[in-house]
Amino acid sequence: MLLSQHGKLLVKAIDSNLRPTSWIPVRLLASFAQTDSSFFTPRVNKQRLWEDIHHSCQWGKGERWGKGETDTGMSRLSLSDSDRMARNWFEETTRSLGCTTCIDAMGNTFATRKGRQQGPPTCAGSHLDTQPTGGRYDGILGVCAGIEMLRVLQDEKIESEYPIGVINWTNEEGARFPISMVASGVWAGRIALERAHAIREVGGGKQTMRQELERIGYLGDMEASYKAMPIGAHFELHIEQGPRLEAKNQKIGIVQGVQAYRWHTITVKGRDCHTGTTDFANRSDAMLTAAKMILHSHRLAAKCASLASTGILTLTPGSTNTVPGTVCFSLDIRAGEDGRLMRLEEDLRADFGKIARNEAVDDLNDARTIGKGCTVEWSLDAPSEAIKFDKDCIACVTDSAKEIFGTEFENRTQEMTSGAGHDSVFTSYRVPTAMIFVPCKDGVSHNPVEYCSPEDCAYGAQVLLGAVLRYDKLRAEKSK
Numbered sequence: 001m002l003l004s005q006h007g008k009l010l011v012k013a014i015d016s017n018l019r020p021t022s023w024i025p026v027r028l029l030a031s032f033a034q035t036d037s038s039f040f041t042p043r044v045n046k047q048r049l050w051e052d053i054h055h056s057c058q059w060g061k062g063e064r065w066g067k068g069e070t071d072t073g074m075s076r077l078s079l080s081d082s083d084r085m086a087r088n089w090f091e092e093t094t095r096s097l098g099c100t101t102c103i104d105a106m107g108n109t110f111a112t113r114k115g116r117q118q119g120p121p122t123c124a125g126s127h128l129d130t131q132p133t134g135g136r137y138d139g140i141l142g143v144c145a146g147i148e149m150l151r152v153l154q155d156e157k158i159e160s161e162y163p164i165g166v167i168n169w170t171n172e173e174g175a176r177f178p179i180s181m182v183a184s185g186v187w188a189g190r191i192a193l194e195r196a197h198a199i200r201e202v203g204g205g206k207q208t209m210r211q212e213l214e215r216i217g218y219l220g221d222m223e224a225s226y227k228a229m230p231i232g233a234h235f236e237l238h239i240e241q242g243p244r245l246e247a248k249n250q251k252i253g254i255v256q257g258v259q260a261y262r263w264h265t266i267t268v269k270g271r272d273c274h275t276g277t278t279d280f281a282n283r284s285d286a287m288l289t290a291a292k293m294i295l296h297s298h299r300l301a302a303k304c305a306s307l308a309s310t311g312i313l314t315l316t317p318g319s320t321n322t323v324p325g326t327v328c329f330s331l332d333i334r335a336g337e338d339g340r341l342m343r344l345e346e347d348l349r350a351d352f353g354k355i356a357r358n359e360a361v362d363d364l365n366d367a368r369t370i371g372k373g374c375t376v377e378w379s380l381d382a383p384s385e386a387i388k389f390d391k392d393c394i395a396c397v398t399d400s401a402k403e404i405f406g407t408e409f410e411n412r413t414q415e416m417t418s419g420a421g422h423d424s425v426f427t428s429y430r431v432p433t434a435m436i437f438v439p440c441k442d443g444v445s446h447n448p449v450e451y452c453s454p455e456d457c458a459y460g461a462q463v464l465l466g467a468v469l470r471y472d473k474l475r476a477e478k479s480k
């Protein structure tokens with residue numbers, strides 16, 4: 001049984017909070033008794049969480065999309081003045097909730113609340129920076145739910161076994177300084193500090209990350225490293241940024257890991273020639289060949305539940321009446337498992353070669369389109385292996401969701417793989433990590449209209465709190 005500082009059973013705190021006005025449907029009350037009866041999580045406050053989210057969104061307001069007070073997007077680029085204001089609020093608020101805060105050389109801010117025993121904190125973390133045309137929930141929800149967790153712990157006077165922390169990671173979006181998740185990457189020892197400090201802002205500015213960290217007062221004294229600032233575990237609540245939860249009217253995604261991806265640049269070389277005087281049979285049409293490859297990557301990926309996308313395409317010489325001799329395009333392929341991704345890549349490499357040489361691949365090189373052939377070259381730009389999150393952390397998330405949904409658990413939750421990268425990818429290299437997803441309207445994110453309802457924000461924060469407290473308890477049991 002979880003006890004508060006004064007020995008009060010926490011089940012009491014739940015009873016007192018489970019008024020008909022509280023956000024947990026009263027009909028679910030009965031189900032609490034059916035789950036792990038030795039663990040009760042105090043309730044988060046839906047309204048207070050909602051107010052924190054939108055209070056923090058006063059800094060860096062973006063495009064207006066509706067008439068309501070909170071109907072604006074966010075444009076809070078990393079290390080801007082508005083980011084500084086949001087960071088100041090994060091520090092002040094967590095300190096007022098009994099935390100000590102420290103800032104590392106990447107501006108990552110760690111707020112830590114004491115536990116009964118010494119040790120690295122079990123953390124909830126996410127980010128307060130946004131895309132230039134971002135929304136109010138991507139990252140912000142995760143940090144604010146961490147703050148709500150601290151508020152509940154303070155209100156209920158809960159003494160955790162080990163310290164509990166909340167982290168604001170710097171420049172997760174990579175929108176202003178173009179490496180995503182760069183600061184958690186430095187913390188994890190996967191990206192060199194010097195390289196990160198030297199990143200220059202996009203969009204014509206000249207400032208580097210280090211200069212901007214210094215300017216806004218967030219170039220911390222502490223080394224940016226999991227060795228200097230060890231944590232016990234990392235839990236991240238995030239909006240799904242996709243449509244799968246909403247489509248099934250589900251509330252919680254129990255994230256098992258992050259899919260693997262490999263980014264390539266493909267170069268197709270043919271021969272420039274006159275569009276009017278060269279018949280198809282005598283062309284080496286690099287653009288037509290690239291188009292067949294892009295279509296084929298889509299078809300093959302679809303066959304093996306993977307993804308393939310082209311976002312950049314350049315061709316030369318770029319003239320209406322010249323068949324282009326050279327085309328470069330990006331190819332981003334993704335899959336839930338490394339093996340599946342590599343098989344897809346091997347098949348694509350073999351088939352792109354055939355397409356270029358005018359050999360048969362499906363209907364792509366039927367007689368009417370055959371020309372003289374091209375060459376194709378691949379260059380790997382960025383590989384990222386599939387991430388599997390920690391079993392214990394996932395179990396804590398699962399049990400926390402079971403406590404809330406009871407017999408409705410199967411209907412209300414879904415095991416998922418994250419399609420996007422998050423700071424949790426880097427923390428998972430060093431500490432047990434898991435993520436929790438909540439639905440967002442129409443699956444829309446990185447857009448001002450991004451929306452997660454107050455109820456869904458609270459469900460996510462509730463699962464986060466329950467997972468962190470369970471993991472804290474698990475750590476104590478394991479150390480016995």
Ligand SMILES: [Zn+2]
Pocket residue numbers: 127138139172238
């Ligand atoms: Zn995010």
